Amino acid sequence: MSGHDTAALPAALPALDWTTDAERLAVLSRDFSWFSPILKRELQGKRADLAVRPRDQAELKQLVGECARRRIPLTMRGAATGNYGQCTPLQGGVLVDMAGLNRVVWQRGGVVRAEAGIRLAELERRVREQGCELRVLPSTFRVATLGGLFAGGFGGVGSITYGPLAAPGNVLGAAALSVQPEPQTVELRGADALALHHNWGTTGLVLELELALAPAQAWLELVVAFADDAARTGFDAALDFGDALALAPGLPKRNLAVLAEPLPRFIVQGGAKWAAAFPSGSAVALVVVAESGQGAVAELAARFGGRVTHQADSAEAQRRNATVLELCWNHSTLHALKADPGRTYLQCSFTPGQHLEQVRAVHRRFGQPASPGGSPDSAEVLMHVEFIRSLDGPLICTALPLPRYQGEQRLQEIIDGYRALGVRVNNPHHRHVEDGRFGGTLPAAAAAAKRRLDPFCLLNPGKLRVWPLPE
Numbered sequence: 001m002s003g004h005d006t007a008a009l010p011a012a013l014p015a016l017d018w019t020t021d022a023e024r025l026a027v028l029s030r031d032f033s034w035f036s037p038i039l040k041r042e043l044q045g046k047r048a049d050l051a052v053r054p055r056d057q058a059e060l061k062q063l064v065g066e067c068a069r070r071r072i073p074l075t076m077r078g079a080a081t082g083n084y085g086q087c088t089p090l091q092g093g094v095l096v097d098m099a100g101l102n103r104v105v106w107q108r109g110g111v112v113r114a115e116a117g118i119r120l121a122e123l124e125r126r127v128r129e130q131g132c133e134l135r136v137l138p139s140t141f142r143v144a145t146l147g148g149l150f151a152g153g154f155g156g157v158g159s160i161t162y163g164p165l166a167a168p169g170n171v172l173g174a175a176a177l178s179v180q181p182e183p184q185t186v187e188l189r190g191a192d193a194l195a196l197h198h199n200w201g202t203t204g205l206v207l208e209l210e211l212a213l214a215p216a217q218a219w220l221e222l223v224v225a226f227a228d229d230a231a232r233t234g235f236d237a238a239l240d241f242g243d244a245l246a247l248a249p250g251l252p253k254r255n256l257a258v259l260a261e262p263l264p265r266f267i268v269q270g271g272a273k274w275a276a277a278f279p280s281g282s283a284v285a286l287v288v289v290a291e292s293g294q295g296a297v298a299e300l301a302a303r304f305g306g307r308v309t310h311q312a313d314s315a316e317a318q319r320r321n322a323t324v325l326e327l328c329w330n331h332s333t334l335h336a337l338k339a340d341p342g343r344t345y346l347q348c349s350f351t352p353g354q355h356l357e358q359v360r361a362v363h364r365r366f367g368q369p370a371s372p373g374g375s376p377d378s379a380e381v382l383m384h385v386e387f388i389r390s391l392d393g394p395l396i397c398t399a400l401p402l403p404r405y406q407g408e409q410r411l412q413e414i415i416d417g418y419r420a421l422g423v424r425v426n427n428p429h430h431r432h433v434e435d436g437r438f439g440g441t442l443p444a445a446a447a448a449a450k451r452r453l454d455p456f457c458l459l460n461p462g463k464l465r466v467w468p469l470p471e
């Protein structure tokens with residue numbers, strides 16, 4: 001126990017669904033922070049004193065009021081697929097499983113409003129019934145929740161068309177619950193709602209979100225393989241193909257990733273079902289386009305020396321657990337770490353217009369085999385690229401490179417090397433909100449939201465490096 005008065009809570013609110021078992025609490029308090037050897041060490045043994053699963057907003061309100069009166073910390077939990085220990089309580093208290101708040105509140109036209117605990121796959125299923133689909137999803141969409149994506153994630157699948165979740169027009173509003181003895185529901189619209197985005201639940205407890213939707217498409221998944229030839233590497237060809245496809249205006253797209261050798265092989269090691277799609281020694285592009293684009297993608301692939309090795313209806317592939325969407329984004333990291341546990345990951349974005357040049361430059365510097373002609377496995381940093389539109393529109397690459405972990409100092413040298421080549425690195429090995437995306441300082445709007453919605457600083461305490469902020 002952390003010293004907070006948590007032991008009295010179940011007696012004070014006996015109707016709530018509590019978890020008190022220490023082993024279960026340890027499991028519930030963990031996410032995918034083990035991707036980082038640094039976070040794994042720093043978060044070791046951190047867990048909630050109690051967990052609770054409110055069945056509806058009324059139960060949640062009772063809980064929050066009681067915790068605010070007793071000054072007990074509250075950490076929200078969606079599906080715990082975050083990868084920076086975001087839902088791991090650093091100061092004990094109560095872990096709040098949001099899965100019970102899973103209603104679609106309404107859907108009209110191209111807009112849906114839903115409770116924060118709904119799983120994204122379920123929300124996608126529901127909006128598809130009305131001819132729409134979600135604009136942006138993480139590759140963990142099967143289990144991840146809407147509130148978890150908003151408070152912990154950035155975007156992913158769909159960002160090639162709609163940019164990150166934070167791009168204006170994607171999130172239209174949010175309802176938050178203030179953490180006070182008499183909790184208040186506060187409606188935030190447009191940019192004000194984004195003050196709660198990607199702050200790991202430190203700046204506000206999200207009850208409901210309102211999202212703009214896209215028209216539903218029938219999506220086709222393709223794998224295009226690129227072998228090395230005398231003129232250039234398969235990875236180089238795959239990058240040029242990816243850029244041309246990303247820019248092609250007549251081809252609606254949902255995702256586009258490029259994996260350099262040996263990442264496709266690592267995936268095959270973990271699941272033989274991909275063996276035919278990923279020929280040994282080739283780089284691959286993982287493509288999700290509108291069904292009508294099949295012929296155009298095959299022609300484009302041939303123009304860049306690629307070969308379509310796999311295609312499948314995306315909805316069917318998801319049902320069969322064989323979707324390329326679960327090889328993209330940090331799923332590629334997951335597969336790679338299973339094959340080579342000595343690696344970790346970084347998160348980068350490249351400058352519009354210079355993105356291919358920069359990817360090639362970092363790959364030349366850190367991605368070559370340890371000796372000329374050696375195995376690609378021996379490279380210090382393996383490369384995985386995703387094409388997206390940036391917050392303000394231009395097409396860019398982002399990347400989730402996989403360095404061999406040789407200690408914090410060498411990891412920092414690699415980050416510095418990337419930065420020296422003009423690449424932005426959002427270091428995922430930090431446990432403070434300010435040190436990732438925000439580059440050191442909590443934005444003023446986020447700080448103002450926290451003062452209003454969490455005046456006793458009970459939400460996920462310890463995750464803000466500086467709080468209260470100096471006047």
Ligand SMILES: Cc1cc2nc3c(=O)[nH]c(=O)nc-3n(C[C@H](O)[C@H](O)[C@H](O)COP(=O)(O)OP(=O)(O)OC[C@H]3O[C@@H](n4cnc5c(N)ncnc54)[C@H](O)[C@@H]3O)c2cc1C
Pocket residue numbers: 031032075076077078079080081082083086087098116117137138139140143144145146147148149150151152153154155156157199200201202204205206207328329330331334460
């Ligand atoms: C294999 C893998 C692949 C991934 N791919 C992607 C990707 O493509 N794109 C991406 O953006 N992320 C990705 N992630 C990170 C993560 O899966 C997503 O961000 C996901 O949306 C998090 O949802 P969750 O329900 O699991 O949230 P959790 O991990 O449970 O929570 C995330 C954060 O949100 C807070 N939170 C949860 N609910 C609320 C609420 N109602 N109010 C306030 N705060 C709340 C939690 O306290 C925590 O700080 C990936 C992670 C893994 C392990």
